[in-house]
Amino acid sequence: MTPPRTNLKQDIGEIQTQILFAALERFQQYGYGKTTMAEIAADCGMSASNLYRFFENKQDIGAALATDCLGQQRAAIEIIVNNISTNAGKRLEECILAMLHHTHHHCSRLPRLVEMVDAICEHRTDIVISHRRSIAELFEALLRQGEQSGDFTINNLSAAAEAILSATVIFDAPHFMKLHSLEEFEIIAGNLATLLVNGLQRRT
Amino acid sequence: MTPPRTNLKQDIGEIQTQILFAALERFQQYGYGKTTMAEIAADCGMSASNLYRFFENKQDIGAALATDCLGQQRAAIEIIVNNISTNAGKRLEECILAMLHHTHHHCSRLPRLVEMVDAICEHRTDIVISHRRSIAELFEALLRQGEQSGDFTINNLSAAAEAILSATVIFDAPHFMKLHSLEEFEIIAGNLATLLVNGLQRRT
DNA sequence: CTTATGAATAATCAAGAAAATATTCAGAAA
């Protein structure tokens, strides 16, 4: 049996966080392509080669940040889903609006970051797919709550959740933000929410 | 008043069609960037400079083809909308599936064309917007029919049509085709159609 | 043994020349 490690090892997670923070600043300000590993390392007071003890490569740093960015959206939606003080239909609308606002905010305020996240998602479908699954699970939880509270009557919870997820892609993909103003999008989101909520209220 | 023209002028539209046909062949096989105006012209038995009597520039040829491509989708949907032998709900599902199949077919069989259409739509938002408006009008017609036949009960026809259009973007944008297999998409489309049709049946 | 670095290597980017191509235009053919 191996003896317990007595050596004080550094907290890898903490250093990764530090690196991600430094990288985020640079990526936002100068873009992914224009920031060098050496710069990120310098910001962290370490050498470039040492970065590779914490991340496989530069793209993985970008991927971690992209995951973070998508995770923030998930967190915002999760709060709405768990806020049981309003009815499920209203919360579904709020979720869709939250998606829209998250996307719109990033597109208008952090275009370089969006550009990077977009590029990384292009090559790493797994990140997109796992994010989508994660949002689908939140929707499914919301639908389940709605069913239990009598707000909804649904045949197939996960199928409905996935359908809603697909229906809201336009609010999630930066790509489409140029098609309408925020105000127009808000109206569309509202109309879609109304339609969906209505559709969830009857058994098929 | 101007006298009637007696000169036999060539049918400009016909020649434009010929040019578009030749360009389409080349673009599909070799891609937009790799085909030259000289090649297109040679295929039509004319000089490159003569092309400019029929199209402003190369990009306009691409734009015309992109418009054509989107127009074909519109035509397929229009046929479904006008086929009043089935009920409106069923036809809405068919419309969504038609969108999906059009996109999927092009992505898998004509990737170079899709790439070109995508690139052109990036710079010419007007083409996308007018196509979307045109599809929205078809949806609106379908909803109106559904309301008249008693299948649907809808507060705001055009708002609902636009919401449905937005909800189906995932089936329309080549972008997303990598997220699922055709079979998975078909199931999602069916589930979404069910949800939407259900939502159209009650007054909000 | 863990942590870290600088030097070495590999991959990518950037600038500029050369070649290919888009576009224009004066004038020929019909």
Add this chain to the structure above:
DNA sequence: TTTCTGAATATTTTCTTGATTATTCATAAG
């Protein structure tokens, strides 16, 4: 007059090649 073309010009792409940057690795520091 209308239709068309070849030569001329303007743009874009391609191809080098030097420089920058990512990544690896042998080895130092603690």
